[in-house]
Amino acid sequence: MKERPILFSGPMVRALRDGSKTQTRRVVKPQPIENARFVGGYYVPGPKRTENSKIAVEAPYVHLTCPYGQPGDRLAVRETFYAWGRWETRYSAKKGRDEWHFVDMTLECGRSYAYDTDEDTPMIVTRRSTVVPLWWRRPAIFMPRAASRITLEITRVRVERLQDISSRDAIAEGIEACPIGGEWRNYLDSAPNRDALTPRVSFRSLWESINGPDSWAANPWVWRVEFRRLP
Numbered sequence: 001m002k003e004r005p006i007l008f009s010g011p012m013v014r015a016l017r018d019g020s021k022t023q024t025r026r027v028v029k030p031q032p033i034e035n036a037r038f039v040g041g042y043y044v045p046g047p048k049r050t051e052n053s054k055i056a057v058e059a060p061y062v063h064l065t066c067p068y069g070q071p072g073d074r075l076a077v078r079e080t081f082y083a084w085g086r087w088e089t090r091y092s093a094k095k096g097r098d099e100w101h102f103v104d105m106t107l108e109c110g111r112s113y114a115y116d117t118d119e120d121t122p123m124i125v126t127r128r129s130t131v132v133p134l135w136w137r138r139p140a141i142f143m144p145r146a147a148s149r150i151t152l153e154i155t156r157v158r159v160e161r162l163q164d165i166s167s168r169d170a171i172a173e174g175i176e177a178c179p180i181g182g183e184w185r186n187y188l189d190s191a192p193n194r195d196a197l198t199p200r201v202s203f204r205s206l207w208e209s210i211n212g213p214d215s216w217a218a219n220p221w222v223w224r225v226e227f228r229r230l231p
Contacts, residue, residue, distance in 0.1 A: 001072055001073055001074065002069055002073045002074070003073065003074040003075070003076055003151075004067075004068060004069055004073065004074075004075055004076070005075070005076050005077075005078050005143075005145075005148070006024075006068060006075040006076070006077060006078065006152075007077075007078045007079075007140045007141065008024075008077055008078070008079055008140070009210065010079070010080065010116055010117050011174070011176065011187070011206075012024075012174055013077065013079045013115075013117045013150070014117050015173075015174025015175075015176070016077065016150055016152075016174070016229060017117075017150070019229065020171075020172075020174050021172070021173060021174025022172045022174075022226060022227060022228065023169060023172040023173050023224060023225065023226050023227070024173070024225050024227075025162065025165070025173070025207075025222040025223065025224055025225075026068065026222060026223045026225065027211075027220050027221075027222055027223075028159060028220065028221040028222060028223055029067075031220055031221055032221060066157045066223050066225070067223075068154070068157070068223060068225050069154050069157070069225075070154065070157055071154050071155055071156060071157065072153070072154065073153075073154050074151055074152065074153050074154070074230070075151070075152040075153075075154065075225075075227065076145055076148040076150075076151055077148055077149075077150035077151070077152065078140040078141065078143040078148060079115060079116065079117065079140050079143065079150075080115070080116035080117075080137065080138070080139060080140050081113050081114065081115050081116065081137075081138055081140070081143055081147055082113065082114035082115070082116070082121060082122050082124065082135050082136065082137055082138065083102070083104050083105075083106045083113060083135070083136055083138050083147070084104075084105055084106040084109055084111045084133055084134070084135055084136075085102055085103045085104045085105040085106065085133055085134075085136060086102075086103050086105065086131050086132065086133045086134070087100050087101065087102055087103070087131070088100075088101055088103055088131065089101070102136065102138070102142070104144065105133050106147075107146060109133065113146075113147040113149075114135070115149070116137070121137075122135035123135060124136055124137050150229065151229070151230045152227040152228065152229055152230065153227055153228050153229075153230055154225060154226070154227050155226050155227055155228055156224075156225075156226040157223065157224070157225055157226070158223075158224050159221055159222070159223060159224070160221070160222065160224055161219050161220075161221060161222070162207070162216065162218075162219050162220055162221075162222050163216070163219045165200060165203060166200075167198065167199040167200055168199075169224075170199035170200050170202065170203035171199050172226075173203050173206070175199060175202045175203055175206060176202075183197055183198075184197045184198065184199055184201075184202035185197070185202055185205075185206075186202065186205050187202070187205040187206040187208075187209040188205045188208060188209055204216045
């Protein structure tokens with residue numbers, strides 16, 4: 001059993017916490033060529049032309065394992081959070097200059113991490129010049145394992161095209177229902193109830209809000225990772 005970190009946006013963290021999100025889709029990198037054959041956690045890219053031949057030949061076997069793990073592995077969720085600490089400058093030999101470095105003092109000062117999706121968040125400052133420890137809003141990518149409050153266990157992994165998602169799976173992705181009308185949230189609009197969206201269209205708007213306006217139309221191969229939240 002292995003454990004890996006995984007990043008989620010604020011809306012998806014809320015969906016994980018309320019139990020409505022049990023799947024996530026992540027783009028396969030690198031994308032396989034057309035006619036790829038997927039088998040579990042690996043794929044055979046399919047026929048392609050070599051540099052010295054005009055005849056399509058079978059590509060060699062390629063083993064591509066899911067970077068997020070296999071059934072039984074765990075995922076430590078990273079989210080935007082607040083840490084108690086201070087900033088200091090450290091010399092970077094690689095860049096040849098001083099860089100700001102955050103010193104996380106949350107646990108050693110007897111404090112607890114706070115989270116951006118919670119209703120009550122600490123008061124923060126925006127300048128780094130002070131050496132006095134204060135609360136700082138930190139990007140999810142910098143979350144230490146000790147701050148992660150959600151752990152997931154993978155139950156299934158497969159590969160599919162993004163647009164193959166069903167309405168049931170779109171709901172399992174954690175999309176939010178609108179409070180009025182029984183429709184689903186448009187993540188590309190500040191007014192959630194403006195458009196009546198089906199689950200798949202709602203998920204499309206969520207995907208494009210994260211990955212860009214042309215990301216749905218590209219219809220990439222994606223890892224479909226199913227999981228359950230551990231107590």
